[in-house]
Amino acid sequence: MKVFVWLSVVLYAVSVTVAAPQGCTHKVKEQIEPPRGWVKLAPAPPDHIIHLRIALLQPNFTQLEQALYEVSDPDHARYGQHLSKEQVEELVAPHSESINVVDEWLASLGIQQSELSRSSAKDWVKVKVPVSLAEKMLDTTYHVWQHTESGDTIVRTTHYGLPEDVHGHVELVQPTTIFSRFRGMKTTYRLTSSNQQASDSGAASIRSASGTVVDASCNSTITITCLKELYNATGYNSSATNGNTIGITGYLEQYANFMDLQSFYAQQRPDAVNSTFKVTLINGGQNNQTLSAAGIEADLDVEFAFGLTYPTPSYFYSTGGSPPFIPDMDTPTDTNEPYAEWLDYILGVPNPPQTISTSYGDDEQTVPESYAQRVCASFAQLGARGVSLMFSSGDGGVGDGDPDPATQTCYTNDGRNVTRFIPGFPASCPYVTAVGGTTYVPEVAVFFSGGGFSIYFAQPSYQTAAVASYLAKLAPGTYQGLYNPYGRAIPDVSAQANYFLVWNAGEPIYVGGTSASSPTFTGFVSLLNDALISAGRPPLGFLNPFLYSRGVAGLTDITAGNNPGCGTEGFNATVGWDPGKLLNCEKSGWLTITIAVTGLGTPNFGLLKDIVLS
Structure with a gap:
């Protein structure tokens, strides 16, 4: 009997501990190989603004998934008994500890509550920061990358990290490693x-x-x-x-x-x-x-x-x-999907x-x-x-x-x-x-x-x-x-x-x-x-x-x-x-x-x- 082990071909997690320049200890959260068709042009301008999205962990998602299948299965007693907006948000909401830890991390970087926006379930935090601050936050270096076929340019990195005390409360941060070309x-x-x-x-x-x-x-x-x-x-x-x-x-x-x-x-x-x-x-x-x-x-x-x-x-x-159709080095996009x-x-x-x-x-x-x-x-x-x-x-x-x-x-x-x-x-x-x-x-x-x-x-x-x-x-x-x-x-x-x-x-x-x-x-x-x-x-x-x-x-x-x-x-x-x-x-x-x-x-x-x- 053959056993097949399927590995992600794009993304892999790394648990290496590194010393970040700002004096705190970061662990690499995500790291990818430079994707085919993209070339690195130059370091990103330090004052370029990035709209960061921080995804907090959803500890009760398995319960939400179970409810989804039960209300969608025509042979289940709960079929058709769909959840309300409030019920769903309760099942995907992060722990209050995760919210507090992430807020304290951002505050330590000089980012105030008034500068943050949150999703309805509080499982996403969004903040606008310059590249220079994003690099400090994530212990990384952003570059301008260009898609050779289309000429599109974006600001991305191939790896980023988070402080050790934040690492376990955050699922991902983007835009960092996403190079997709939505069509x-x-x-x-x-x-x-x-x-x-x-x-x-x-x-x-x-x-x-x-x-x-x-x-x-x-x-x-x-x-x-x-x-x-x-x-x-x-x-x-x-x-x-x-x-x-x-x-x-x-x-x-x-x-x-x-x-x-x-x-x-x-x-x-x-x-x-x-x-x-x-x-x-x-x-x-x-x-x-x-x-x-x-x-x-x-x-x-x-x-x-x-x-x-x-x-x-x-x-x-x-x-x-959407990314610009005719971008230039002065106006690269950092947009997520x-x-x-x-x-x-x-x-x-x-x-x-x-x-x-x-x-x-x-x-x-x-x-x-x-x-x-x-x-x-x-x-x-x-x-x-x-x-x-x-x-x-x-x-x-x-x-x-x-x-x-x-x-x-x-x-x-x-x-x-x-x-x-x-x-x-x-x-x-x-x-x-x-x-x-x-x-x-x-x-x-x-x-x-x-x-x-x-x-x-x-x-x-x-x-x-x-x-x-x-x-x-x-x-x-x-x-x-x-x-x-x-x-x-x-x-x-x-x-x-x-x-x-x-x-x-x-x-x-x-x-x-x-x-x-x-x-x-x-x-x-x-x-x-x-x-x-x-x-x-x-x-x-x-x-x-x-x-x-x-x-x-x-x-x-x-x-x-x-x-x-x-x-x-x-x-x-x-x-x-x-x-x-x-x-x-x-x-x-x-x-x-x-x-x-x-x-x-x-x-x-x-x-x-x-x-x-x-």
């Missing part, structure tokens, strides 16, 4: 008469794998009507007043344009014309309505999620904090939307493991409160996010450049629902859909049987050492992800990517929540325990499609859950591996509604 999951196509990608053979309609009748035009252009026909929701009308709401997150200066939405509604959802959504600006976020500033990602998300669910009240969260800023806000809201979609992410390995674990724990808080969170699984298979299998890479980011599957985050978090992509009718896996197995997160019990069944079909030793068979597997589900007809900057265009499948699946989850709330029942909340048990009967298994690249067709999809088609080929002495994914399958709203209401 959206979309691909854009121009609208042309030659964009018909599939022949309908002259037929007026076609039949989906679930048996629904779909207009043949849906094989080349996806509309609201196509999705409702395909996923068996034609004729269902949601409520505007029962308390159900839906949310879309926006990052990277992606602005959802009101004029584009009206053009979209006029074309695809005429009864929604003159309706709109509410915008919440977070951490300096904006929503520039200049037509030229309209974001393709944002327009895609709001048009389809809100078009599917009208007249359900809808919210768009525009979160600032903006998830933390959005989470600070949404966790403080007493009644957030019951269903929320996010179409952004990054390679898991570019996010320090401690930070990924902490952000994931915050998603668990929302799930325990009855919020369903969907995330795009990514558009690069298991490569580096490049949707072209011929050019993507599968190297570790720890300086060793070892070939390894590279999953995406936050989709790899076990407390969210990862959405992959399909195309055509009947559906097949789309070539760019992302997936794989996490290095950071253990495989949750709700999916062990499904994943074991898939892995048993692989020949012994297949891809050994290239992925973690004991890790959280993604995606969980899929939906259409190609040829979406979107209005952007005043014109119709085609858009594809798991940026399309995530808001689509989210729209149907919101309709399920609408049916539940109208029946006096609680919303679904964290979906995965339901999906992998009772819910699978309401999903259509996708068993066709491949992931071509490197001169091969890859493997076919299989019956049941699958991370799709693993592709293995040699190119110029290195190995490229990609995955196209469908998970448990695509939604059948009619069947799912009957299941959740039964």
